[in-house]
Amino acid sequence: xxxxxCAGLRVHEIIYEGxxxxxxxxxxxxxxxxxxxxxxxxxxxxxxxxxxAECSSNVEAWxxxxxxxxxxx
Numbered sequence: 001x002x003x004x005x006c007a008g009l010r011v012h013e014i015i016y017e018g019x020x021x022x023x024x025x026x027x028x029x030x031x032x033x034x035x036x037x038x039x040x041x042x043x044x045x046x047x048x049x050x051x052x053a054e055c056s057s058n059v060e061a062w063x064x065x066x067x068x069x070x071x072x073x
Contacts, residue, residue, distance in 0.1 A: 003027035005030055022036075
């Protein structure tokens with residue numbers, strides 16, 4: 001997967017935050033980090049759609065970034 005900022009390589013990373021684990025992608029070149037919440041917020045900002053339609057496009061964006069919708073505990 002390529003970074004959208006620098007076209008560098010993104011790697012999977014688990015971030016421990018507030019007692020929970022968050023699956024994220026981090027660029028090994030510039031350090032840019034994206035996770036599910038970041039992807040969803042960027043999609044909401046780019047597209048102003050009704051909530052039902054927005055949900056399906058966000059799931060597609062999440063998959064396009066290399067994430068699964070289910071997280072392993």
